[in-house]
Amino acid sequence: MKLQQLSLFLENRPGRLEAPLSAIAAEGINILTLSLADTAQFGILRLIVRDWERAKRVLEQAGWVVNLTEVVAVDVLDRPGGLAEALRILEDSDLNIEYMYAFSLRRGDKAILIFRFEDPDRAIQVLTDKGLHVVDGEELMSFVP
Amino acid sequence: MMSVRSTTTAQPHPMWDRAAETRPRAEREALQLERLRAQLERARRVPFYRDILSHRELGPQSLRSLDDVRRLPFTTKDDMRRQHPLGLLAVPRKELARIHGSSGTTGTPTFVGYTAGDLQTWSELCARFLVAGGLRPEHTVQVAFGYGLFTGGFGLHYGIEKVGAAVIPVAAGNTRRQLEIMRDLDPEVLICTPSYALTIADTARELGLEPRALPIRIGHFGGEPWTEDMRREIEEQLDIQAFNNYGLSEIIGPGVSGECQARTGMHIQEDHFLVECLDPETLEPVPEGEPGELVITALTREAMPMLRYRTRDIARLYRDPCPCGRTTMRMSRVTGRTDDMLIIRGVNVFPSQIEEALLRVEGTTPHYLIEVSRPGTLDEVHVKVEIHPEIFSDRMDRMQALCDRISREIQTVAGIRAHVDLVEPRRLERFVGKAKRVLDTRGLAD
Numbered sequence: 270m271k272l273q274q275l276s277l278f279l280e281n282r283p284g285r286l287e288a289p290l291s292a293i294a295a296e297g298i299n300i301l302t303l304s305l306a307d308t309a310q311f312g313i314l315r316l317i318v319r320d321w322e323r324a325k326r327v328l329e330q331a332g333w334v335v336n337l338t339e340v341v342a343v344d345v346l347d348r349p350g351g352l353a354e355a356l357r358i359l360e361d362s363d364l365n366i367e368y369m370y371a372f373s374l375r376r377g378d379k380a381i382l383i384f385r386f387e388d389p390d391r392a393i394q395v396l397t398d399k400g401l402h403v404v405d406g407e408e409l410m411s412f413v414p
Numbered sequence: 415m416m417s418v419r420s421t422t423t424a425q426p427h428p429m430w431d432r433a434a435e436t437r438p439r440a441e442r443e444a445l446q447l448e449r450l451r452a453q454l455e456r457a458r459r460v461p462f463y464r465d466i467l468s469h470r471e472l473g474p475q476s477l478r479s480l481d482d483v484r485r486l487p488f489t490t491k492d493d494m495r496r497q498h499p500l501g502l503l504a505v506p507r508k509e510l511a512r513i514h515g516s517s518g519t520t521g522t523p524t525f526v527g528y529t530a531g532d533l534q535t536w537s538e539l540c541a542r543f544l545v546a547g548g549l550r551p552e553h554t555v556q557v558a559f560g561y562g563l564f565t566g567g568f569g570l571h572y573g574i575e576k577v578g579a580a581v582i583p584v585a586a587g588n589t590r591r592q593l594e595i596m597r598d599l600d601p602e603v604l605i606c607t608p609s610y611a612l613t614i615a616d617t618a619r620e621l622g623l624e625p626r627a628l629p630i631r632i633g634h635f636g637g638e639p640w641t642e643d644m645r646r647e648i649e650e651q652l653d654i655q656a657f658n659n660y661g662l663s664e665i666i667g668p669g670v671s672g673e674c675q676a677r678t679g680m681h682i683q684e685d686h687f688l689v690e691c692l693d694p695e696t697l698e699p700v701p702e703g704e705p706g707e708l709v710i711t712a713l714t715r716e717a718m719p720m721l722r723y724r725t726r727d728i729a730r731l732y733r734d735p736c737p738c739g740r741t742t743m744r745m746s747r748v749t750g751r752t753d754d755m756l757i758i759r760g761v762n763v764f765p766s767q768i769e770e771a772l773l774r775v776e777g778t779t780p781h782y783l784i785e786v787s788r789p790g791t792l793d794e795v796h797v798k799v800e801i802h803p804e805i806f807s808d809r810m811d812r813m814q815a816l817c818d819r820i821s822r823e824i825q826t827v828a829g830i831r832a833h834v835d836l837v838e839p840r841r842l843e844r845f846v847g848k849a850k851r852v853l854d855t856r857g858l859a860d
């Protein structure tokens with residue numbers, strides 16, 4: 270049920286985001302979604318890709334420091350209130366969220382929330398119990414071309 | 415009643431101690447030799463020196479000319495550290511009148527002891543360079559140097575009192591307050607580090623004051639290396655005459671040398687210090703006017719008779735006559751260091767300290783670079799650290815915490831605030847052999 274997320278360290282200077290993305294694209298690896306957290310000085314690029322093992326190898330060979338993290342994806346209806354409802358459920362639980370990001374699917378009426386939990390296994394249990402739909406890797410990949 | 419000796423404003427080149435400062439060279443060298451022999455006798459009371467001197471069978475009779483100083487052993491900062499805290503004293507502890515200290519690589523200061531006689535000598539020496547650089551008994555002097563273990567504040571303070579001028583011991587920091595005091599009390603003379611003089615000018619402008627309209631007419635600056643460009647800048651911005659002086663706590667503090675009105679180098683107080691300029695590799699003297707490491711023997715220090723102290727400071731020596739009439743040898747600005755010591759906002763910092771701080775944070779060495787710049791008037795330090803799988807996290811809070819932790823360790827070990835810049839792997843240059851760890855863009859080596 271967990272997804273593998275790749276994280277990369279980037280210096281905060283013009284053009285830095287483009288280089289790793291091109292490196293993956295050149296290998297024909299699809300990027301499902303990405304999120305960039307940054308400060309004035311550096312950034313952390315987080316990626317969910319179709320073939321993370323190959324992507325990790327490609328990036329590492331090109332010299333990036335890549336970190337592998339397990340994250341949890343939940344789908345919600347892409348309409349007003351859809352996200353709020355999911356977040357309310359999370360707030361009511363005592364799950365520790367390290368960070369989260371969201372993206373909409375190009376097809377369908379779903380939005381995907383990606384969570385980095387302190388304890389992903391327990392989080393999956395709690396979310397499922399509360400009636401939220403946890404999306405696994407295979408299902409997530411099926412949403413995109 | 416303080417005696418003002420030959421200092422009169424009528425003479426074109428007032429001197430605090432005209433007899434000593436204009437003594438013919440031959441006469442002075444005889445005095446130096448006599449004092450060197452006496453100093454060797456005193457040094458034998460220090461176990462560290464006694465062992466070396468008896469081993470080499472060296473006594474006062476071994477010194478037939480001044481050149482024989484080269485038979486004497488060197489003293490290094492490491493020797494001082496090994497004799498921590500006061501193993502180099504030549505007098506019983508109860509004879510001490512004061513103890514100062516200097517910052518060192520380990521964060522613990524090396525201590526320097528003074529007898530009452532040493533303190534007298536020290537204020538005489540400061541009085542000499544202050545008068546050479548325009549201080550008069552009728553002046554008021556604002557001292558914006560740190561008062562404390564650092565020798566700057568107290569050394570200059572007593573020198574000013576010796577001259578008979580009035581001291582405002584404001585000490586370092588709080589620039590707005592410095593400016594208020596300056597406006598209230600109209601001091602003609604300012605004493606601080608050269609970079610702080612520029613900070614005062616900047617702050618004045620921020621407060622809507624015209625720096626050139628401040629009462630200061632003369633500045634005596636020291637405690638950190640600076641350049642002729644900085645001097646022009648300071649003189650232009652504050653409309654003052656800026657004078658350079660040199661000294662180091664291991665020897666005595668400020669007062670080893672200082673500029674006269676001609677400003678063609680700093681006159682060395684040769685009756686108290688025997689200064690050699692050596693090639694740091696071969697330890698042979700360099701030709702006159704060539705850069706070399708200054709090696710100083712304190713000829714009159716009672717508490718700590720330092721023999722051939724290796725200052726690590728690179729400068730040049732000049733013997734040609736100076737228009738002021740002083741006959742003493744002059745030294746150039748310090749243009750570099752033989753080790754890679756940095757002076758950052760007046761604090762001595764060794765790259766090894768930064769490395770030590772990084773070693774305390776797992777996964778941060780071996781690739782780092784210390785960048786020192788002076789974007790405005792104050793030194794800024796950026797420590798670039800290459801990111802490494804061991805320290806990289808996908809969580810921003812952890813990455814921030816890492817930077818904070820490195821910064822804290824640097825503060826603890828080196829005593830300076832540094833910006834920590836994480837950089838991508840292999841971004842820092844790799845070196846074969848000795849790595850270049852420092853990029854100093856302040857341009858201090860004229």
Ligand SMILES: [Zn+2]
Pocket residue numbers: 674675676677681736737738739740
């Ligand atoms: Zn002169």
